[in-house]
Amino acid sequence: xxxxxxxxxxxxxxxxxxxxIMTFMRRSSAFTTSQQQGIDEYSERYLLDTENQxxxxxxxxxxxxxxxxxIGFGMGYSLITMAEAAPERDFIGIEIHPNGIAQICYxxxxxxxxxxxxxxxxxxxxxxxxxxxxxxxTVQLYFADPWPKKKHHKRRFVQTHHxxxxxxxxxxxxxxxxxxDWEHYAQWMLDILEVAEGFxxxxxxxxxxxRPEYRPLTKFEVRGQKLGHGVWDVLYKKEG
Numbered sequence: 001x002x003x004x005x006x007x008x009x010x011x012x013x014x015x016x017x018x019x020x021i022m023t024f025m026r027r028s029s030a031f032t033t034s035q036q037q038g039i040d041e042y043s044e045r046y047l048l049d050t051e052n053q054x055x056x057x058x059x060x061x062x063x064x065x066x067x068x069x070x071i072g073f074g075m076g077y078s079l080i081t082m083a084e085a086a087p088e089r090d091f092i093g094i095e096i097h098p099n100g101i102a103q104i105c106y107x108x109x110x111x112x113x114x115x116x117x118x119x120x121x122x123x124x125x126x127x128x129x130x131x132x133x134x135x136x137x138t139v140q141l142y143f144a145d146p147w148p149k150k151k152h153h154k155r156r157f158v159q160t161h162h163x164x165x166x167x168x169x170x171x172x173x174x175x176x177x178x179x180x181d182w183e184h185y186a187q188w189m190l191d192i193l194e195v196a197e198g199f200x201x202x203x204x205x206x207x208x209x210x211r212p213e214y215r216p217l218t219k220f221e222v223r224g225q226k227l228g229h230g231v232w233d234v235l236y237k238k239e240g
Contacts (some may be wrong), residue, residue: 147174
């Protein structure tokens with residue numbers, strides 16, 4: 001390859017693989033005993049291999065059922081509760097923090113949950129490359145990093161272009177549900193989603209939603225409520 005060809009190849013590569021603004025920061029600490037057990041005993045069952053793969057409900061769950069995908073499940077306790085409470089649905093949680101992944105594998109394994117699987121990876125890449133269009137019934141984003149500093153707002157997950165990716169992956173009538181305890185981020189999400197193409201506000205134009213019964217109260221949330229802190233939910237439906 002001559003120098004001209006090399007330059008063209010480098011330019012093409014830059015166009016095909018633009019630098020992504022990350023919506024998360026990877027954090028890790030030493031595993032607890034249960035987390036180590038989660039990896040050692042249960043990760044083979046619950047952690048999905050997504051490399052060069054596409055989501056196949058029948059192969060993974062042995063059935064085709066309504067699918068909920070949660071982005072950034074933290075330690076996973078709420079997701080475990082939801083999967084237990086709705087055996088008729090299948091759940092996939094996406095997380096990048098090793099401790100949370102290990103913990104949810106442990107919790108799922110201890111309960112022998114058949115309708116839950118976990119992905120270790122960047123949620124945006126997974127949505128782009130792993131899930132087919134019109135394949136997801138619900139996308140959940142609970143208490144995501146609010147990136148409170150103005151210079152970091154571009155890192156917030158809820159952005160106009162991200163919402164169009166989610167819309168692409170949701171089935172018609174599918175739900176995007178987000179919750180946050182940061183009022184500024186709540187208003188940010190409402191402002192973006194109110195004008196997002198192809199979405200309608202289930203709670204009514206310009207309104208926040210009441211917490212649905214299926215979203216469990218976390219210990220963090222209960223503690224915040226006792227201190228007078230607010231929590232805001234937004235629920236939007238993909239229009240046909």
